[in-house]
Amino acid sequence: MFFAVVAGNQSCDRNSLSDMKDFDVVILNGRVIDPETNLDAINNIGIKDGSVQLITVKNINGRTSIDARGFVVAPGFIDIHQHGQDRENQIYKVMDGVTTALELEMGTADVDNWYREREGGALINYGVSVGHVPLRMKIMGDPGGFAPVSDAVYKPASDQEVEQLKKGIELGLSRGALGVGFGLMYTPAASRWEILEMFRVAGKSKGPCYVHMRYGGLKEPNSCIAALEEVISASAITGAPLHVVHVTSLGFGYTQRILQMIKEARSRSIDVTVECYPYTATQTTIESAVYDEGWQEKFGIDYGDLQWADTGERLTEESFARYRKTGGMVIAHSISEEIVKSTIADSIVIIASDGTLAGGKGHPRGAGTFARVLGKYVREEKLISLSEGLKKITLMPAKRLEDIAPMMKNKGRICIGADADITIFDPDEIIDQATYAEPAKYSFGIKYVLVNGIIVVKGGQLQDGICPGTAVRGAIK
Numbered sequence: 001m002f003f004a005v006v007a008g009n010q011s012c013d014r015n016s017l018s019d020m021k022d023f024d025v026v027i028l029n030g031r032v033i034d035p036e037t038n039l040d041a042i043n044n045i046g047i048k049d050g051s052v053q054l055i056t057v058k059n060i061n062g063r064t065s066i067d068a069r070g071f072v073v074a075p076g077f078i079d080i081h082q083h084g085q086d087r088e089n090q091i092y093k094v095m096d097g098v099t100t101a102l103e104l105e106m107g108t109a110d111v112d113n114w115y116r117e118r119e120g121g122a123l124i125n126y127g128v129s130v131g132h133v134p135l136r137m138k139i140m141g142d143p144g145g146f147a148p149v150s151d152a153v154y155k156p157a158s159d160q161e162v163e164q165l166k167k168g169i170e171l172g173l174s175r176g177a178l179g180v181g182f183g184l185m186y187t188p189a190a191s192r193w194e195i196l197e198m199f200r201v202a203g204k205s206k207g208p209c210y211v212h213m214r215y216g217g218l219k220e221p222n223s224c225i226a227a228l229e230e231v232i233s234a235s236a237i238t239g240a241p242l243h244v245v246h247v248t249s250l251g252f253g254y255t256q257r258i259l260q261m262i263k264e265a266r267s268r269s270i271d272v273t274v275e276c277y278p279y280t281a282t283q284t285t286i287e288s289a290v291y292d293e294g295w296q297e298k299f300g301i302d303y304g305d306l307q308w309a310d311t312g313e314r315l316t317e318e319s320f321a322r323y324r325k326t327g328g329m330v331i332a333h334s335i336s337e338e339i340v341k342s343t344i345a346d347s348i349v350i351i352a353s354d355g356t357l358a359g360g361k362g363h364p365r366g367a368g369t370f371a372r373v374l375g376k377y378v379r380e381e382k383l384i385s386l387s388e389g390l391k392k393i394t395l396m397p398a399k400r401l402e403d404i405a406p407m408m409k410n411k412g413r414i415c416i417g418a419d420a421d422i423t424i425f426d427p428d429e430i431i432d433q434a435t436y437a438e439p440a441k442y443s444f445g446i447k448y449v450l451v452n453g454i455i456v457v458k459g460g461q462l463q464d465g466i467c468p469g470t471a472v473r474g475a476i477k
């Protein structure tokens with residue numbers, strides 16, 4: 001790691017800082033693509049002590065060498081919206097080329113404990129925000145799981161509870177949280193003032209606010225347009241950077257208008273970023289406020305568009321009512337392919353998965369998001385170029401995090417001093433294999449993945465029993 005300091009505040013360059021020949025790993029004859037410098041050429045890479053130390057056309061040697069002829073050598077993919085943070089999920093992530101997966105939308109109520117639980121035991125790099133939703137659940141004693149189900153959903157916070165929430169967010173940020181997570185649709189009783197108070201705390205330390213907006217869909221007065229106005233205003237008022245999560249699953253037919261509004265806000269120097277996942281269906285818990293009365297009209301769908309994640313069955317009025325009582329994950333086929341495509345093609349949009357798998361069940365985005373972008377949308381449909389596709393899953397997410405976590409300046413790039421988080425794939429083969437019926441299928445065409453210089457996927461095979469992932473964390477004050 002001893003070159004990390006050098007890379008910290010400098011842009012990538014291709015000159016070696018070292019004449020050493022004894023590399024730990026060398027990657028030979030691959031097509032090296034760095035989205036920051038637009039490097040796209042056959043090169044050899046020398047890695048030592050977890051970082052990239054040489055990029056050269058000359059012959060180099062190392063203790064381990066990887067033959068990358070015919071393959072693309074890219075920065076490891078960065079997923080800034082990944083809920084599943086256990087071993088099962090990390091395996092699917094890394095088999096999809098991901099070297100860093102962050103839980104930012106929901107976050108945690110206890111930042112120290114969250115990091116402590118993963119230290120030394122992670123396959124890939126991990127990180128978390130402090131979450132308004134879990135804090136609200138804790139303070140109000142809501143018994144929900146992923147999403148709240150009682151007071152945290154339906155009860156306005158008292159002045160005293162707002163103070164407790166502010167303290168919780170302040171504490172989380174002081175313990176190195178990567179910003180503040182919000183699921184406003186899951187906490188409809190949280191007033192606009194309560195949210196503004198949370199943004200004020202975030203703004204003081206320039207922590208980005210990652211927001212699942214209050215409303216989705218088209219129906220006024222509670223439309224996605226109104227929902228975006230709320231959080232852009234909060235960002236403008238408080239100075240907290242804003243990141244809008246999974247825009248297509250809230251914007252639906254209005255996604256282009258949402259993107260237009262975000263660009264207009266950016267042109268006024270408001271720091272707003274946005275992400276989408278490359279699928280036409282959403283997934284969340286059926287017992288959450290998302291499926292409170294009026295959901296059909298709000299999302300423009302009906303019972304038959306809902307699919308029970310556990311069994312794959314399509315729902316009816318009867319089974320909807322039954323499952324809403326027991327709880328669990330439901331998939332909604334509610335986004336048109338046209339909207340998915342125009343959103344992916346937009347240059348400001350980051351790609352992130354919103355993924356989580358549990359016992360092999362879930363939405364295919366948990367296992368296939370990244371290979372799907374590069375296989376379906378880059379190669380097959382030629383919607384965007386390979387370098388544009390890579391930029392959306394490496395450099396752009398790294399840049400979103402750099403202010404709160406300067407260590408991200410060493411990720412999302414391949415340059416001298418960068419962390420050796422590297423994904424090597426076959427551009428002619430790469431494709432997702434996870435489907436709604438079989439979500440727990442590894443992506444195809446990911447050949448090698450290195451996390452902090454350690455090979456975790458080798459010849460397409462997961463290497464067992466190693467935990468090279470480290471924490472992505474902001475400053476601890």
Ligand SMILES: [Zn+2]
Pocket residue numbers: 105183212245246
């Ligand atoms: Zn969400």
